[in-house]
Amino acid sequence: MMTNTLNVLRDIFESTLDQQIRYVMTPIEMLKPMLYSLKNGGKRLRPLLLLAMLEINSMDDVKKGLRSAIALEYIHTYSLIHDDLPAMDNDDLRRGQPTNHIQFDEATAILAGDALLTDAFVIIAEDDLLNDNQKIRLTQQLSLAAGSQGMVAGQLKDIEAEKVKITLEQLAQIHLLKTGQLFIFAAKAAAIICNLPHDVAEPLEIFTHHFGTAYQIHNDLMDVLGTEEETGKKEQGDAVLDKTTYPAVLGLDGAIEALNTELNTARQQLTLLTDRTGKNYTGLSYFLDKLVVERGDKS
Amino acid sequence: MMTNTLNVLRDIFESTLDQQIRYVMTPIEMLKPMLYSLKNGGKRLRPLLLLAMLEINSMDDVKKGLRSAIALEYIHTYSLIHDDLPAMDNDDLRRGQPTNHIQFDEATAILAGDALLTDAFVIIAEDDLLNDNQKIRLTQQLSLAAGSQGMVAGQLKDIEAEKVKITLEQLAQIHLLKTGQLFIFAAKAAAIICNLPHDVAEPLEIFTHHFGTAYQIHNDLMDVLGTEEETGKKEQGDAVLDKTTYPAVLGLDGAIEALNTELNTARQQLTLLTDRTGKNYTGLSYFLDKLVVERGDKS
Secondary structure, eight states, X not given: OOHHHHHHHHHHHHHHHHHHHHTOOOOHHHHHHHHHHHTSOOOOHHHHHHHHHHHHHOHHHHHHHHHHHHHHHHHHHHHHHHHHSTTTTOOSEETTEEOHHHHSOHHHHHHHHHHHHHHHHHHHHTOTTSOHHHHHHHHXXXXXXXXXXXXXXXXXXXXXXXXXXXXXXXXXXXXIIIIIHHHHHHHHHHHHHHTOOHHXXXXXXXXXXXXXXXXXXXXXXXXXXXXXXXXXSOTTHHHHTTOOOHHHHHHHHHHHHHHHHXXXXXXXXXXXXXXXXXXXXXXXXXXXHTTOOOGGGGO | OOHHHHHHHHHHHHHHHHHHHHTOOOOHHHHHHHHHHHTSOOOOHHHHHHHHHHHHHOHHHHHHHHHHHHHHHHHHHHHHHHHHSTTTTOOSEETTEEOHHHHSOHHXXXXXXXXXXXXXXXXXXXXXXXXXXXXXXXXXXXXXHHSTTTHHHHHHHHHHHTTSXXXXXXXXXXXXXXXXXXXXXXXXXXXXXXXOOHHHHHHHHHHHHHHHHHHHHHHHHHHHHOOHHHHSSOTTHHHHTTOOOHHHHHHHHHHHHHHHHHHHHHHHHHHHXXXXXXXXXXXXXXXXXXXXXOGGGGO
16 A cells, blocks of 8 residues: 555545535534544544555445545544543543543533444435445444444453453453454445455455454553653553553563564455455555564664 | 233333343443343333334334334433433432442443443344335434434533523423434334325324423423422432523423423324324323323422
């Protein structure tokens, strides 16, 4: 994937998001806290991953997937707002800016999160470029990924894990639910939007599964290795909360090794997909390259 | 509507809900706080209203609507859990029982609400008795009714109204969003499930609109007139919060008069529907009769 293509996809995403917001009937006092978190400089990783998978098929599929990408970002944004709340992670800063409940108040932040979560399903239901079957399958997969069998369960398990010592398997399970499911949704959405055959959809899903785990290990490593400037939050927030992280369970070297294993398995899927389709799936390795941590980074 | 029919509908609803829960893949620690609020003796007013409208068409339509009725109750239950939070109404009791965040903790209550909200869309998407077009229209109407253009916006406006004096029009607008939209959804869902023609769907919607306003005025009146035993919460909670209520804006007699006007308008729709379809829509007046407040009740 050329950086150029990603910049184009990012621009299309941002302008479609702005247009989407412009035509919404939401009262201004409700829209304001929603927009505050939607537009605070997020990397758009999840929607870009989805759009990049669609772009390999065609630019027409990118267009068809734009609203699903926005819905995905709505869900991710809601989860950050609720995760930052005093009753949860109690974070005052997100990407170097005051979190939603600091900028507004707790009640507003809870409601802004609720609204973003609910509106994600409006966005898919009102998508004119997809047929009803695609829309209902997207709704099903997104709600499964985000709900009591997915992300929310992961967040609850994560909070409970703060109090006890957990195994590597339990840690992986927590993050598969909490972080992984939304990445895997991106692959499932791409398959639904492009009508991908099973032998393409499956390795694409496996790719996002391992990408998601790699992303979480990378995050945990950055909390240990990174500075506040890089991560946009106070250093070692997770360590303060005594959360079980990959470096805590595996050690620093072990965590880096686990990260590399995940990245390699993910890369193998891209090679397989390229061989199987004749299309350039290895371009998606851009997302993996971003997660590489050299042992030298420890210095 | 015979009380007998409603008892049958309530039994079918409860057993379908139990079955629905039995087959869900949600981890037990997540399911527990969800079930606590789902099964704490709610009146099931919204799902019963929907099922009663379907029953006028046929018992087959009742069956088709059961999962939508459950989804509606999930949304209502989530809204109660979040409304009760310390940052919102800060209620310790709901229906005479500890609220979700008192029974568990605040983080769990936020997540249980998030999960119920999200899972409502799983339930509709996985409904085998409806076609894709029906499912996507139900998803659209439910997310619109509950999201940033509906219930959540109403809750935000309600909190803001605590600080200032508002007009009757603003009060009506707040409650149309906060309470009314879910009742109106019941009518919209009935129309989608039964494929009702426009000249039946429209008066049914108007009926639920006026029923919703009557319900809210009745609630406000009960806060003034009722006892803790009847309302299941500490007396005059809304007055303590200095919320603007119908009795506060219109006086006690004025509020009772406004209630009667709403009930009459709602009744007129039922007569019109019965004339137009030859079916017994006047049976729905059961729901209106429950809201009648006699002036003698003031004693």
